[in-house]
Amino acid sequence: MKKRMLSIMAALCITCVTVLSGCGASGDGKNGQVIVYNWGEYIDPDTIAMFEEETGIKVIYDEFETNEIMYPKVETGASLCDVVCPSDYMIQKMIDNDLLAELDFEKLPNAKENIGAQYWENSKQFDAENKYSVPYCWGTVGILYNKTMVEEPVTSWSILWDEKYADNILMQDSVRDAFMVALKLNGYSMNTTDEAELETAMQALIDQKPLVQAYVIDEVRDKMIGGEAALGVIYSGEAIYTQRENSDLAYVIPEEGTNIWIDSWVVPKNAPNMENAHIFIDFMCRPDIALKNFEYITYSTPNEAAKALIEDDDIRNSSIAFPDLSQYNNLETFSYLGEEGDELYNELWKKVKSN
Amino acid sequence: MINFIKRFYIGIIFIFLYAPIVTLIVLSFNASKTRAKWGGFTFNWYVSLLQDEIILQALWNTLIIAFLSSLIATLIGTAACVAMQGMSKRMRTIFMGITNIPMLNADIVTGISLMLLYISLGVRFGFSTILLSHITFNIPYVILSVMPRMKQLNPHTYEAALDLGASHIHAFFKVVFPDILPGVLTGFLMAFTMSLDDFIITHFTKGAGIDTLSTKIYTEVKKGIKPEMYALSTIIFMTVILLLLVINIFGKKSAQKAPQKNKGGIKL
Amino acid sequence: MNRKKALQAPYLFWSIMFIIIPLCMIFYYGFTDKTGAFTIENITAIATAEHAKALWLSMLLSLVSTLLCLILAYPLAMILSGMNVSQNSFIVVIFILPMWMNFLLRTLAWQSLLEKTGVINNILHFLHLPALNIINTPTAIILGMVYNFLPFMVLPIYNSLVKIDGNVVNAAKDLGANQIQTFMRIILPLSIPGVISGITMVFVPALTTFVISTLLGGSKILLIGNVIEQEFTRAGNWYLGSGLSIVLMIFIIVNMVVSSIFDKDGEGAVL
Numbered sequence: 077m078k079k080r081m082l083s084i085m086a087a088l089c090i091t092c093v094t095v096l097s098g099c100g101a102s103g104d105g106k107n108g109q110v111i112v113y114n115w116g117e118y119i120d121p122d123t124i125a126m127f128e129e130e131t132g133i134k135v136i137y138d139e140f141e142t143n144e145i146m147y148p149k150v151e152t153g154a155s156l157c158d159v160v161c162p163s164d165y166m167i168q169k170m171i172d173n174d175l176l177a178e179l180d181f182e183k184l185p186n187a188k189e190n191i192g193a194q195y196w197e198n199s200k201q202f203d204a205e206n207k208y209s210v211p212y213c214w215g216t217v218g219i220l221y222n223k224t225m226v227e228e229p230v231t232s233w234s235i236l237w238d239e240k241y242a243d244n245i246l247m248q249d250s251v252r253d254a255f256m257v258a259l260k261l262n263g264y265s266m267n268t269t270d271e272a273e274l275e276t277a278m279q280a281l282i283d284q285k286p287l288v289q290a291y292v293i294d295e296v297r298d299k300m301i302g303g304e305a306a307l308g309v310i311y312s313g314e315a316i317y318t319q320r321e322n323s324d325l326a327y328v329i330p331e332e333g334t335n336i337w338i339d340s341w342v343v344p345k346n347a348p349n350m351e352n353a354h355i356f357i358d359f360m361c362r363p364d365i366a367l368k369n370f371e372y373i374t375y376s377t378p379n380e381a382a383k384a385l386i387e388d389d390d391i392r393n394s395s396i397a398f399p400d401l402s403q404y405n406n407l408e409t410f411s412y413l414g415e416e417g418d419e420l421y422n423e424l425w426k427k428v429k430s431n
Numbered sequence: 432m433i434n435f436i437k438r439f440y441i442g443i444i445f446i447f448l449y450a451p452i453v454t455l456i457v458l459s460f461n462a463s464k465t466r467a468k469w470g471g472f473t474f475n476w477y478v479s480l481l482q483d484e485i486i487l488q489a490l491w492n493t494l495i496i497a498f499l500s501s502l503i504a505t506l507i508g509t510a511a512c513v514a515m516q517g518m519s520k521r522m523r524t525i526f527m528g529i530t531n532i533p534m535l536n537a538d539i540v541t542g543i544s545l546m547l548l549y550i551s552l553g554v555r556f557g558f559s560t561i562l563l564s565h566i567t568f569n570i571p572y573v574i575l576s577v578m579p580r581m582k583q584l585n586p587h588t589y590e591a592a593l594d595l596g597a598s599h600i601h602a603f604f605k606v607v608f609p610d611i612l613p614g615v616l617t618g619f620l621m622a623f624t625m626s627l628d629d630f631i632i633t634h635f636t637k638g639a640g641i642d643t644l645s646t647k648i649y650t651e652v653k654k655g656i657k658p659e660m661y662a663l664s665t666i667i668f669m670t671v672i673l674l675l676l677v678i679n680i681f682g683k684k685s686a687q688k689a690p691q692k693n694k695g696g697i698k699l
Numbered sequence: 700m701n702r703k704k705a706l707q708a709p710y711l712f713w714s715i716m717f718i719i720i721p722l723c724m725i726f727y728y729g730f731t732d733k734t735g736a737f738t739i740e741n742i743t744a745i746a747t748a749e750h751a752k753a754l755w756l757s758m759l760l761s762l763v764s765t766l767l768c769l770i771l772a773y774p775l776a777m778i779l780s781g782m783n784v785s786q787n788s789f790i791v792v793i794f795i796l797p798m799w800m801n802f803l804l805r806t807l808a809w810q811s812l813l814e815k816t817g818v819i820n821n822i823l824h825f826l827h828l829p830a831l832n833i834i835n836t837p838t839a840i841i842l843g844m845v846y847n848f849l850p851f852m853v854l855p856i857y858n859s860l861v862k863i864d865g866n867v868v869n870a871a872k873d874l875g876a877n878q879i880q881t882f883m884r885i886i887l888p889l890s891i892p893g894v895i896s897g898i899t900m901v902f903v904p905a906l907t908t909f910v911i912s913t914l915l916g917g918s919k920i921l922l923i924g925n926v927i928e929q930e931f932t933r934a935g936n937w938y939l940g941s942g943l944s945i946v947l948m949i950f951i952i953v954n955m956v957v958s959s960i961f962d963k964d965g966e967g968a969v970l
Contacts, residue, residue, distance in 0.1 A: 137640060149556070289835055422936070430750075437778045441779075454812055506709075513706050539928060547937070645801060
């Protein structure tokens with residue numbers, strides 16, 4: 077037994093050493109480093125390699141799953157970073173709490189030139205003077221459905237309450253997104269803090285729960301492709317990907333309106349490499365790079381120059397990737413509701429979940 | 432008949448334990464990128480795995496953290512066990528009580544408490560915080576596997592060695608250490624395995640730019656696992672199996688040479 | 700004497716720094732509110748309907764899975780310990796081996812197996828058998844718990860069974876005990892320490908998991924682990940999260956005390 081343990085250990089050590097010698101930790105690039113904190117799977121890794129090669133700046137890349145996970149880490153400085161990519165309402169919260177540095181747009185020529193005017197306009201909802209953020213991706217939230225499983229035309233959020241589709245519905249597992257669906261269904265604003273309206277929405281979500289197969293975030297993509305469910309609430313960027321994999325799927329923006337979201341690059345105040353952060357953001361706004369990212373992650377790009385470079389007509393004119401927003405009513409962007417608002421939402425959401 | 436039932440039972444449990452693993456291995460050869468569809472047989476993921484620096488870096492992090500943390504934990508833990516031998520009963524109870532805290536506490540509580548500590552100390556999250564945390568939850572595994580060996584030890588042999596003129600250190604390594612070695616090794620292995628498999632504590636104590644395989648997979652779960660990950664776990668799994676087979680063959684040979692001590696197997 | 704001090708110093712330092720102080724931090728956060736004032740609200744919050752229900756569900760699911768683990772593991776450990784000596788360590792390792800596959804991937808694999816269009820249902824469909832619909836239900840969570848924690852039950856029981864001196868068993872038989880008597884009077888009592896530590900090692904992680912319920916329960920079932928995790932990572936309310944952690948800790952300590960009453964020797968034979 078003793079001998080055997082010894083040999084197990086020896087074998088383990090040998091494996092370790094072999095693996096260890098194979099790849100070593102790499103230090104800074106010749107022009108320093110930039111720490112990027114982004115959503116999971118939200119960038120084409122090739123563009124990072126290109127950036128490192130062209131600028132000699134080493135990219136330290138980390139990912140987060142939700143805005144809420146990212147926030148305390150940046151706030152406490154527990155993980156210092158130079159560039160972050162939060163969503164609209166979180167940017168507003170970070171501005172409110174004085175966490176962000178003003179950007180020097182002189183150093184961001186590509187951003188000024190290539191990002192479409194309408195996206196700067198939309199950004200004003202959370203970054204009033206366009207001082208802190210550069211749009212990276214945007215999109216809508218809608219219903220993805222499987223044409224072989226849903227017969228009637230899908231036009232309204234109310235189909236997610238149809239008992240015919242019990243156990244065939246996938247909901248978003250995040251407070252704001254789930255409440256957005258219920259609030260819009262009832263004709264309320266998705267930024268409401270009115271308790272009566274929120275109670276109604278909560279009741280709607282509780283009523284819906286028995287019909288829901290699962291609350292998921294991005295798994296909705298794999299599940300819809302595999303035909304696990306008939307209907308799912310999904311981000312438009314994921315919808316393009318799923319259609320590519322399974323042609324039975326279709327995406328609709330419901331008539332009651334929905335969420336227009338923007339994820340933008342921002343630089344925290346305590347960023348150690350302010351200069352490199354600007355270089356990175358500007359690099360991401362270069363048309364060829366933005367195009368590469370669009371093709372990889374399939375989320376709509378606000379980069380007009382990149383859009384013009386898309387070769388496939390179907391995608392360039394796709395109503396999913398680039399919808400004509402004037403056709404829809406009641407489109408809104410999330411805004412930060414303050415600490416009390418957040419708490420109220422969280423409390424109600426917990427009630428839904430534990431019911 | 433009884434033998435057949437035994438085999439059958441082991442077989443059932445075996446299937447239960449290995450069905451998901453077979454699934455993962457099959458998925459690593461699936462040409463389609465999504466878990467849900469079978470797109471034909473391919474070796475592509477193995478090829479692209481070797482070029483995927485991010486996954487390889489995560490693998491390196493996982494292994495080096497597992498190795499360092501279990502090594503340091505083994506040193507500290509073994510030293511503590513030796514020290515505990517000379518303690519009063521009360522002190523020893525307190526010591527063992529503290530040791531039991533990370534074992535009995537929920538991983539989530541341990542992870543969070545460490546996160547709060549690092550934040551309040553202003554330590555930057557990264558490699559070192561993960562390493563420190565892993566050492567912390569590894570030490571108890573070492574202590575709990577060395578302690579029983581320590582108790583079985585005959586203190587007189589150690590004193591005899593001293594009487595015969597051996598220095599403390601010499602006596603320890605000649606007399607005590609060989610006897611507790613199996614415990615030390617099991618502790619090390621246990622710690623290594625726990626560190627490899629840990630997700631929750633790493634999740635709360637990691638910083639930007641560093642990922643172990645577990646945290647990498649967790650971010651990927653939300654977005655759809657990259658098939659390279661299946662390929663990697665298949666490789667790891669196969670390596671371990673191969674090692675075990677080799678060891679078993681060697682082990683059998685040495686077992687035949689050295690007569691086994693009384694193992695006291697129970698036969699019903 | 701100094702030598703002894705030098706040996707215990709690293710661990711003493713380590714346990715104070717990384718076990719005691721962090722625990723104090725949890726207690727600090729658990730008993731304060733946002734303004735830093737003392738409060739017990741975070742502790743009493745366990746009594747609200749949502750939290751109490753989550754805790755109750757966690758207790759129920761983890762008790763059921765601990766029991767299932769015990770029922771599955773005891774015969775297995777028994778069979779294993781009775782096997783040929785030169786094989787048994789290999790076979791035991793076979794049962795730990797799955798732990799070398801990442802825990803998240805293993806659990807995710809169960810998702811692939813159990814899904815409506817998953818592997819098992821495809822096989823059942825092929826055999827013209829009715830479909831199995833347990834994904835996103837408590838049953839699936841229990842299955843995930845049993846699967847992930849079974850080795851923690853098998854190992855301690857196996858170890859305590861192997862330690863039993865064969866001569867004792869033979870003596871009992873010589874004295875005329877039949878198999879059932881031998882088992883009830885000799886083997887079972889001697890294996891109790893292993894059973895106890897197995898129960899602790901399964902019950903605690905099962906009680907506090909949040910990953911299994913997310914992956915196999917479709918986030919429809921809120922366990923206490925999920926509540927705490929969400930307070931920290933989503934809602935950003937560390938005070939409430941810490942308060943609930945303290946409650947969880949108390950539950951586990953109670954469990955520990957109860958089991959230590961059975962395990963009088965204090966020989967929690969984990970390994």
